[in-house]
Each structure stands twice: as structure tokens, then as C-alpha cells.
Amino acid sequence: MSEVVIRPTTAEDWWRYRDIRLEALASAPAAFGSTYSGELDRTEELWRERAGNPRALLAFAGDVTVGIAVGYDDPDEPPESRSLVSMFVTPAYRGHGLSTRLIDAVAAGARDDGAHELVLWVTDGNEAARKRYEHSGFVATGHTQPLPHDPTAMENRMALDLSVKSILTVGIDVGGTTVKAALVDAAAPSVVLARAVAQSPDPGPDAGAAVLAAAARLVDELRGQAADLGLPAPAAVGIAVPGIIDEPAGVAVFASAFDWSDEPVRDELSRRTGLPVAFGHDVRSAGLAEWRIGAGRGGDNVLLVALGTGIGAAVVVDGRLLTAGGYAGQLGHVVVAPDGPLCGCGQRGCVGMLASARAIHHRYAAASGRSIGDVDGAREVAALVAAGDPVALGVWSDAIDHLVDMLVAAVTVLGPRRLVLAGGPSDAGELLVGPVRDRLAAALTFQRRPEVVAAELGSDAGVLGAALAAAALATAVLSAAAVGGAAGPVPLP
Numbered sequence: 452m453s454e455v456v457i458r459p460t461t462a463e464d465w466w467r468y469r470d471i472r473l474e475a476l477a478s479a480p481a482a483f484g485s486t487y488s489g490e491l492d493r494t495e496e497l498w499r500e501r502a503g504n505p506r507a508l509l510a511f512a513g514d515v516t517v518g519i520a521v522g523y524d525d526p527d528e529p530p531e532s533r534s535l536v537s538m539f540v541t542p543a544y545r546g547h548g549l550s551t552r553l554i555d556a557v558a559a560g561a562r563d564d565g566a567h568e569l570v571l572w573v574t575d576g577n578e579a580a581r582k583r584y585e586h587s588g589f590v591a592t593g594h595t596q597p598l599p600h601d602p603t604a605m606e607n608r609m610a611l612d613l614s615v616k617s618i619l620t621v622g623i624d625v626g627g628t629t630v631k632a633a634l635v636d637a638a639a640p641s642v643v644l645a646r647a648v649a650q651s652p653d654p655g656p657d658a659g660a661a662v663l664a665a666a667a668r669l670v671d672e673l674r675g676q677a678a679d680l681g682l683p684a685p686a687a688v689g690i691a692v693p694g695i696i697d698e699p700a701g702v703a704v705f706a707s708a709f710d711w712s713d714e715p716v717r718d719e720l721s722r723r724t725g726l727p728v729a730f731g732h733d734v735r736s737a738g739l740a741e742w743r744i745g746a747g748r749g750g751d752n753v754l755l756v757a758l759g760t761g762i763g764a765a766v767v768v769d770g771r772l773l774t775a776g777g778y779a780g781q782l783g784h785v786v787v788a789p790d791g792p793l794c795g796c797g798q799r800g801c802v803g804m805l806a807s808a809r810a811i812h813h814r815y816a817a818a819s820g821r822s823i824g825d826v827d828g829a830r831e832v833a834a835l836v837a838a839g840d841p842v843a844l845g846v847w848s849d850a851i852d853h854l855v856d857m858l859v860a861a862v863t864v865l866g867p868r869r870l871v872l873a874g875g876p877s878d879a880g881e882l883l884v885g886p887v888r889d890r891l892a893a894a895l896t897f898q899r900r901p902e903v904v905a906a907e908l909g910s911d912a913g914v915l916g917a918a919l920a921a922a923a924l925a926t927a928v929l930s931a932a933a934v935g936g937a938a939g940p941v942p943l944p
């Protein structure tokens with residue numbers, strides 16, 4: 452690369468630049484695909500879809516952090532559009548050094564790739580930004596100019612939305628095998644900026660203290676990662692665990708995995724981290740994320756049913772996520788087969804014993820004569836169903852019948868407009884959703900017929916929901932501080 456140039460940008464350039472950027476995305480090479488942390492994979496995937504190019508590098512969209520497109524030499528093109536970098540950093544991240552890091556990475560990659568010229572179009576008229584890019588090896592050849600004003604253009608909305616304040620939070624999801632943590636910005640809540648993970652403690656009298664210690668360590672680790680990324684320090688923590696969890700009180704009413712009974716988890720983690728903590732239930736937390744930014748977004752009456760070790764639910768009625776002291780949404784313990792297997796809750800034939808991911812796994816193993824350890828969970832059963840295996844089909848279909856029996860009752864009581872199926876089996880998409888939709892439609896008579904969809908956020912839903920709850924808490928704390936008041940306990944948004 453003989454020269455890197457910052458071009459002056461005019462209003463006319465801006466529109467042309469936008470077209471070039473789209474073109475660049477359509478022809479982007481895969482060379483820099485691994486340059487970044489990999490945390491933006493999901494975003495990148497979305498953008499690849501939009502650009503119609505499976506090799507596009509990184510996405511940008513209204514709610515997304517950064518986007519980069521790199522185009523390469525085409526001798527038929529004029530020089531200024533041959534090799535170029537175009538990049539967006541959403542306003543919330545400007546001034547944190549993220550763009551410099553990304554540009555550095557791209558410039559280094561372009562050099563390695565033998566690009567002879569790399570052009571960066573500066574669009575924000577920002578002298579500080581120009582200096583940063585010079586630091587990355589770009590040479591300024593002119594001055595930047597302000598953007599044209601067109602309130603209908605997404606780019607301009609982004610550019611004008613400079614007042615967005617970045618609130619970073621840590622979401623923690625405590626599962627059976629791992630404790631996952633993610634750093635998330637409230638301004639772009641679907642993007643995980645950094646991750647950390649620890650092993651879940653073995654059940655027992657020490658498990659509660661161990662999981663709190665692990666959570667505090669993960670918060671520290673993500674604080675460090677935020678500093679490394681040049682981002683602000685996290686303002687609050689959200690943590691979600693299985694059990695009977697009273698969110699408004701911040702108390703684990705009962706959580707057998709950690710030997711907790713009436714344990715003030717919120718205050719204890721807050722003491723250990725020095726941050727405000729939003730405490731929540733794992734499935735409600737996932738439900739919160741799906742409701743706000745996933746498959747349930749835009750709805751006021753949403754029922755999320757998660758198929759995991761058991762079956763849990765998050766219930767949104769008239770725009771409120773129901774808690775009921777921690778007892779709402781225990782749909783896995785609706786009895787659908789009075790002579791069925793004994794459940795840990797003491798009842799027989801709970802739907803969680805017949806239609807959860809674990810039940811599908813174990814029942815298939817029993818029906819096929821294979822050992823439980825030999826079957827790769829409900830995932831393998833789903834693959835066998837897709838392949839037409841008759842034993843798997845029988846188990847799958849039975850599970851769906853039991854699930855639908857429970858759903859008819861739930862829909863009758865709650866009247867959801869949208870039913871979101873989550874958990875491992877929902878990864879099978881229409882293989883699960885299709886028959887549930889059909890059988891539910893056949894069973895319902897006068898009830899509202901919910902739209903049946905698969906969850907969108909996958910295994911990130913729990914951490915994202917915890918981070919969203921923390922963001923609501925942090926916002927309340929900030930606004931209370933701004934008016935000189937004290938923030939009380941904040942309900943989930």
C-alpha cells in the first residue's frame with residue numbers, strides 16, 4: 452500500500468459514498484473475517500443476509516455498534532472507489548477508541564493483503580476522528596464537511612443522534628453447567644460486546660456462595676475487558692438463576708441448585724461488586740430479552756415457553772412481565788398425564804416430565820433401546836426426526852401432543868397474541884413450531900389464536916435479558932441521581 456488517504460466529503464459524496472459502501476459489502480472478501488473479537492457474529496450474520504453476500508465482514512444497522520466494509524482493487528473502477536474502507540460507529544460508541552481499533556485492524560489487514568491504496572471517507576466532520584485515523588496511517592488530504600440534513604435517511608438519524616448516552620451493563624445467566632456473562636450496551640442491546648464464562652458449582656451447601664463468587668469474578672473480568680476496549684465501566688449487573696425468584700424483592704425464595712431459601716441474592720452480589728444489581732429468574736430473563744429484542748418484540752401479550760431440563764415460561768400480559776412473588780409461569784408443572792412419571796415437584800405427569808428437551812432425550816433413548824449417554828440430547832432426536840426415523844418421530848410427536856395439552860390451558864388463561872417456543876428443541880424451527888401451531892389451532896375453539904414462532908436469541912437470551920434488566924435499573928439510578936432522589940427497587944421493564 453503506497454498511500455492511505457482521507458478524502459474530503461461533500462453532501463454529494465455522502466450519497467455516493469453510501470452506494471459505494473453497499474457495493475463494497477456486496478464484493479467484500481473474507482480476509483478480515485477473523486480480525487475482530489467474534490462477539491459481533493450475530494450482527495455480521497444479519498448484515499450478510501441484507502447485503503446478499505455471505506462473505507461481508509461486519510454489519511451495521513440502526514441498533515448496532517460498528518460496521519465495516521472493505522472493497523478491493525478493480526482496474527475498471529475510478530481510483531477513489533477501488534480500495535476503500537467504510538465504517539460506522541454508532542454514536543453511543545464514538546469517542547471510546549473503538550473506531551481506531553477497528554480501522555487499525557482493517558488497515559493492517561489491507562496492507563497484508565497487498566492493497567496499494569486505502570481510502571477512508573470521513574463523514575462526521577470530526578477533527579478528533581481525523582487525528583485518530585492519521586494515527587492509523589491515513590493521510591488527510593482535505594477537510595471534512597457536515598452531513599446533508601435528511602431526516603428520512605437512517606445514516607443521518609444515526610449521525611444526528613449524538614445525545615445517546617452509553618450505559619453498559621453486565622448480564623449473567625447461571626445455568627446447570629456454566630455461568631455466562633456478557634457486556635452489553637443499552638443503546639444496542641442485541642450486541643454482546645464482550646463475554647466471560649465460568650463453570651457452575653456442583654450442587655450442595657456451598658454452591659450458593661460459590662456461584663456468587665463466580666459472578667463477582669465475571670463482573671471483574673468484564674470490567675477489565677470494557678477498559679481494554681476503551682468503553683465506559685459497566686453501570687449495573689443483572690443476574691438470572693433458576694428457581695422461585697422474587698425479582699422485585701431481590702430474593703431467591705427457593706433455588707435447590709444453590710441451597711437457597713429466602714436468600715437476599717441481589718444485595719449480596721451488589722455488596723461484592725459495588726454495583727446495583729437486578730436479580731431475576733432464568734426463563735423470565737430469557738423471556739424479557741425475547742419480548743424486548745427477539746421473537747416477541749412489539750407485543751403486549753406474549754407467552755414464552757422454554758423447553759430445557761424442564762419447562763419454564765415467561766408471561767407478558769398487557770405489557771407486564773408477571774412475577775407473582777416468583778410463582779408465575781411454572782407451566783412445566785401443569786399435569787397432562789395423571790398416571791405419568793413422578794416429577795421432582797411431587798406430582799405425577801407434569802408436562803415438564805413429558806415434553807422438555809430432557810424428556811425428549813430420555814424418552815427417545817428408552818424407546819430406541821440406546822443408552823442416554825449415547826444420544827446427543829434432544830438435538831440428535833430432532834435430527835433423526837428430520838431424517839424420518841420412525842422411533843424419533845413417535846417420541847417427538849408424543850412430546851408435542853403433551854405440550855399442546857398444556858398450551859391449550861395456558862392460552863385459555865392468558866390469551867397471548869404471540870407464543871414463542873424457546874430452548875434447545877426450538878432450534879429445530881418448523882419441525883417443532885409447525886406441528887405445535889397446527890395442533891394448537893385444531894384444539895382451540897373460542898380462544899384467541901396466538902401466532903406461534905421460534906425464539907430468536909438462542910442461548911444468549913438469558914444474559915441479554917439480565918443485561919436489559921440491569922440497564923433499566925441503571926437508568927432509574929441515573930435519573931434518580933439527576934433529580935437528587937434515591938432510587939428504590941425497580942421492577943423489570
Ligand SMILES: [Zn+2]
Binds near residue numbers: 795796797798801803
Ligand atoms: Zn412437576
